[in-house]
Amino acid sequence: MSKKDTRTMRVARAYALDDVRVEEAPLPTLQPGDILVRVTVCGVCSSDAMDWYVGRKVPVVLGHEPIGEVREVTAGVEGLAVGDRVFFHHHVPCMECRLCQRGQYTSCRRFRESSLDPGGFAEFVRVPAEIVRLDVLRLPAELSDEAAAFIEPVACSLRAFRKLDIEPGNSMWVIGAGPMGLINIRLARHFGADPIVVSDPVEVRRDYARGAGADVVLDPAAADFAERLLEATGGWGAEKIMVGPGSVAAIEHGLSLAAPGANVLVFTPTPPEATVAYRPHDLYFKEVTISHSYSSGPVETREALSLLASGELQVDDLITHRFGLEGVGEALRLAKTHDEGLRAVVYPHGLGVEVKTI
Ligand SMILES: [Zn+2]
Numbered sequence: 001m002s003k004k005d006t007r008t009m010r011v012a013r014a015y016a017l018d019d020v021r022v023e024e025a026p027l028p029t030l031q032p033g034d035i036l037v038r039v040t041v042c043g044v045c046s047s048d049a050m051d052w053y054v055g056r057k058v059p060v061v062l063g064h065e066p067i068g069e070v071r072e073v074t075a076g077v078e079g080l081a082v083g084d085r086v087f088f089h090h091h092v093p094c095m096e097c098r099l100c101q102r103g104q105y106t107s108c109r110r111f112r113e114s115s116l117d118p119g120g121f122a123e124f125v126r127v128p129a130e131i132v133r134l135d136v137l138r139l140p141a142e143l144s145d146e147a148a149a150f151i152e153p154v155a156c157s158l159r160a161f162r163k164l165d166i167e168p169g170n171s172m173w174v175i176g177a178g179p180m181g182l183i184n185i186r187l188a189r190h191f192g193a194d195p196i197v198v199s200d201p202v203e204v205r206r207d208y209a210r211g212a213g214a215d216v217v218l219d220p221a222a223a224d225f226a227e228r229l230l231e232a233t234g235g236w237g238a239e240k241i242m243v244g245p246g247s248v249a250a251i252e253h254g255l256s257l258a259a260p261g262a263n264v265l266v267f268t269p270t271p272p273e274a275t276v277a278y279r280p281h282d283l284y285f286k287e288v289t290i291s292h293s294y295s296s297g298p299v300e301t302r303e304a305l306s307l308l309a310s311g312e313l314q315v316d317d318l319i320t321h322r323f324g325l326e327g328v329g330e331a332l333r334l335a336k337t338h339d340e341g342l343r344a345v346v347y348p349h350g351l352g353v354e355v356k357t358i
């Protein structure tokens with residue numbers, strides 16, 4: 001790209017969660033080792049719609065699940081060519097520090113410092129050299145763009161499942177049947193959990209959970225909830241618990257019905273000031289582990305690509321809304337409210353018509 005590039009592109013910039021504006025922005029300037037990608041589609045994650053998170057970053061171009069086509073490569077880029085369909089991760093670790101050597105990639109200092117320019121809700125994205133080197137994956141022809149937009153979220157789930165360390169026959173409780181909950185139900189089945197209990201206060205989501213293969217689906221507000229979860233788990237409580245919502249109530253609920261030896265995994269961050277109350281006495285004598293899983297690294301993105309490309313994990317039915325850039329505000333509202341549809345995806349170059357498949 002020439003140094004005096006005056007080309008522009010359209011981006012959806014959030015000034016607040018409920019104030020997203022489509023604007024013209026300069027096309028990013030590439031440095032050696034970078035690539036420019038034309039974004040085909042970008043998934044909308046509920047973490048794009050967390051008030052405390054967005055509040056810290058505005059004004060910002062959100063969107064961390066983009067898929068696209070390579071438009072420009074610079075000197076030093078290897079293994080990628082103009083026209084390649086690619087997944088590109090929004091963060092990469094350094095792979096050298098002590099944390100990276102222990103597989104603790106997502107805590108690496110470089111991880112959060114690295115980022116896409118400007119973000120997935122834009123017509124084009126500059127993928128910086130460090131990401132190009134480590135976590136840009138060419139997509140096989142059999143994988144659709146929309147399914148590929150699940151590589152990042154599925155990778156996050158796979159990291160969490162590794163921490164849960166499921167053995168076939170472990171009972172599992174998935175708290176929350178949003179889009180990530182549904183992916184987690186399918187992965188729980190893939191890894192051999194049995195039975196899979198799912199709870200969600202929203203009726204339509206309980207229906208989705210049944211469709212995704214849950215064995216027992218419960219309303220967490222039901223008076224007999226604990227009784228029914230115990231009944232489903234042979235009286236022990238759940239051995240593997242995936243706490244989907246980033247809420248104190250959901251974490252406390254999970255801890256309250258953990259089996260002896262259970263692992264309770266916090267999958268979504270809570271707001272920074274949140275605190276959880278629990279009785280160490282109870283968890284001590286049951287030897288319950290509380291663990292956390294943040295994002296995903298280059299190991300998990302490759303595993304996710306392989307699960308999706310082979311068809312072992314189906315996700316196509318999880319997309320219920322499609323928007324152009326002008327629909328990003330609405331997409332974030334849907335991701336936040338939880339009671340309508342599942343995943344939205346954004347087509348930065350437009351759809352022609354907005355379609356809803358449900
Ligand atoms: Zn996400």
Ligand SMILES: [Zn+2]
Pocket residue numbers: 093094095096097098099100101108109110
């Ligand atoms: Zn590192």
